[in-house]
Amino acid sequence: MTSTGAAPPRGRTSDIGGVPARRAVMRWAWRMFRREWRQQLLVLALLTVALVATTVGAGLAANAGYSLAATFGTANRLVTLSGSDPSLAADIAAMKRGFGTVEVIEHQRVAVPGSANPIDLRAQDPRGVYSHPMLRLDAGRYPSGPDEVAVTAGVAAIFNLRIGDVWQQLGHRRRVVGVVENPLDLLDKFALVAPGQTGPSDQVTILIQATARMLDAAPLINGAEVEIRPSTPGASATVAVLILATIGLLFIGLVAVAGFTVMAGRRLRALGMLGAIGANDRHVRLALLANGAAVGAVAAVTGTAVGMVAWFAFAPRLEAIVEHRIDRFDLPWWAIATAMVLAVVTAIAAAWWPARSASRIPIVAALSGRPVRPRPAHRFAAMGGVLLLAGVGALALSHQTRPLLIVTGIVATTLGMLFLAPVGIAGLAAVGRRSPIGARLALRDLARYQARSGAALAAVSLAVGIAAAIVISSAASQAAAAVPSSRGTLPSSQLIVWLSPHGGLGGGVPELTAAQLQTAQTQVNAIATSLHARFTLALDGALDPTVPNVQGGPGDSTAGKPIVELGKAHHKVEGGKNVTEFTDRESIPLFVATPAVLAHYGIGSGDVDPTADILTSRTGLSINQSRTSSSGYQLIGISGRQEGGHLRVQMVKLPTFTSDPTTLITAHALHTLGLTSVPVGWLIQTPQSLAAAQIEDARRLAVAAGVSVEARPTQASLSQLRTDATAAGVLVALGVLAMTVGLIRSETARDLRTLAATGASSTTRRTLTGATAGSLALLGAFLGTAGGYLALIAWYHGKLDVLRHVPVADLAVILAGLPVAAVTAGWLLAGREPPAIARQPLE
């Protein structure tokens, strides 16, 4: 027969309809979304909540941390010089010549009666080229003359000052003309005077903008300490929020697959009609994908808007918590935009599978509303297995450090679970073939509608998997903590009281008077007595008296001088010059080898080589003080003039716990390097492992004394973590079940009517729902726990012995408690006949 074909209509643009066709389909999808958004409320709500949490979380991540601008302003280098330096003016002039614009801030200590912490009298230009972000005027005006001062609210409270009052300090009368603050550090207590008005200063800080090359080219200034502004720490926290959001959206995506499958089922006849009038497969797919995009877009916009409102409402409270002002609009917009895009992509991806399935349904079957037979479960199993293996492989290759591989591993493992879920469901249906009618019907329906039940099962498995992974790994940590000879910060029977309120040796140790030291010692004795301590060992650190005080620590601008530590030098080339960097993670605390310490560890005076500088239990420790050294450790916290060659290291028997004295500096080294010994803390040894309550009591006493306490994490806190993780996992899984069982059962409402007509009681109805929820929970618990173990095996593949400790009780709660809770909840909630079912006519 000759093909004549129909003449194309006027204005036709493409054989497959082109833009007009796509527009028509998307218009219909949008209208359907507007008409039926209530039926998709679950997915909408979940996505919206995810966006709200991401927006607020991104705001917190970007703003909660301490801003380096509180110390550096807009500069990238901070040079500290002693105020008593006779060549100070010449040094500043040299820096101006070397770096161009510099900004000088002078500091003078003002003692506070009855307090160990002085305040800072600061001469700073409010319009300073670098320091302007560090100043804000809250009331009055900035000081301009020699007899004027502005104070922070904290200083005003201490000295009972108001604007207009006269403040007499250090023999100088000044009129208070304003209230100021450092908006980036509200704990910064200072009195501001006009530049050059402090009188003789204790210290001078100079803000500069310089490259490493400029710094290296500049002549060395005796006693100067240069701080380099580290890269912004907020970005990593924001990335962490985004990673969490991605995992959350993945979880929601699984629930959304079930939701969109139900929607596709409801629109099956309309989709068949679309096909009957000439829509091709792509148009049908587009209709459902456009619906997914609409859900994602509406949730993204709503969630972000609600998140913004929540952020604006929360920000003032956050300011009080984090002690710095927050710019409400200083949000990581790129992260929020990414989260919005991720939400839309999640919704579209979740709609993709139902859309693909719907487009493959024959038009006649779609017109009659008959769903297609599910594909055999084993067809998915192979893909699921491959994805699971890929996920586990990615986690193993991540070596716990590579975020991309970690996220890929989690996503692939989750998708693997999604594809393996139908096998589990089919297996369960086969097992339940001889069960009573209610359970049999429930299991068979799960297998018949495997698209939505599989997605629900994957979501439950993911929730359980995360909880199981936390439970198993915390059990491993707890077991490790219980072993006295194992590594860690401290043995479980020891506690260190640090003089520094921030703990440890970093950030400097306050310079205490003899009386203050005596008070602290009394408090330590009280703590030791309350713990029935065997002994208390005083720990000293070394400091370089020529090094200026640590500046700008959070909440403490006069933290004292830095304690000398050992740092691992990392050399890199920046701007064509070699730059040396140290990280806190690799630093080794250095304690003074006092006779008491040596005696405590059984090291006699004759055992120590008189020329040794360092005593350590760490093998292979090499210390090279040369600035150009490319390997080993260096002493940090000492001035440039102490530079030298190799330090002599002697191996001795010392503890291996990282916070214990593992490395000591000898009296010989102190003398050679011109260092002095200062108290830094006390080591308290108790007869047995410390309980959480004992540590908490000690911590309370320490806080009252202005010191801090460090102890090994207790088993009780890890037990609490396990209990919390188990409870959270079970609750989230039950929540997912509550949301999805309704979706799954909605397809079988007709069966319920038939059952009711044939005389089935509410018990059958309860059994149906209970069995649906229970079987999904059981499968999810087993799959999730297995997935959690697989992921942890990949995570700890180098040290699998940590997984030998099985948290039996917690896993029993997950594996048995979750299904029982699901059955019980399903049974209790399904008693009443739904009105929608009651209204339907009997067919």
Next chain:
Amino acid sequence: MTAELELRRVSKVFGSGPTEVQALRDVDLRVEAGELVAVMGPSGSGKSTLLTIAGTLEEPTSGEVAVAGREVSRLSRNDRARLRRHSVGYVFQDFNLLAGLTAVENVALPLELDGVGARAAAASGLEALERMGLSEQADRYPDELSGGERQRVAIARAVVGERRVVLADEPTGALDSVNGEAVMRLLRAACQRGVAGVVVTHDAQLASWADRVVFLRDGRVVDQTGTSPGVESLLAPGPSS
């Protein structure tokens, strides 16, 4: 005359083995342009299957189907969809209008799917609705229309553009007798404009609107007959009109 729809020795088997059902057996049917054919038969005789195969919604197990001069078996899935957009209009018993679209958008949808711009498609749709006497209801949604109006919108959608075949499966099944007669009159009018029509019906009174009635039983054509001109033919416009 040219056959707009031609089925040659078409058979359709559903299932296999013990569940096998022979829905159609060697059915021959030829519908000329401007001809309206009614298909009658008991439930399960294969009427609806005949219509879905004629409309390219299903493929026959054996035999050949030609629509608007094109051999369907040689067409891909997408080509069949295009053929439906161009040449085949469907009218179903339960209207099957898309709930999210207005009457005129429903009518214009096949044209838009074929790539016609929204404005031009709407103009064609409005024109088709005017022929059905529904221009006032053009902007209403399906759930704002009565059953008779909905079916007239469905007919408008079936004939919009340059459709050459209209297939109606029990188009009056959900309507009262007055609306049923109106629907048949519109289908008849469409055929008189040159469209080939096939109507599946149980109602002999409505079948009398057709030029020819085909009887199906157990998937076979058991009888074909022309209808005697009844009172309805008096209402139809004459050859000169």
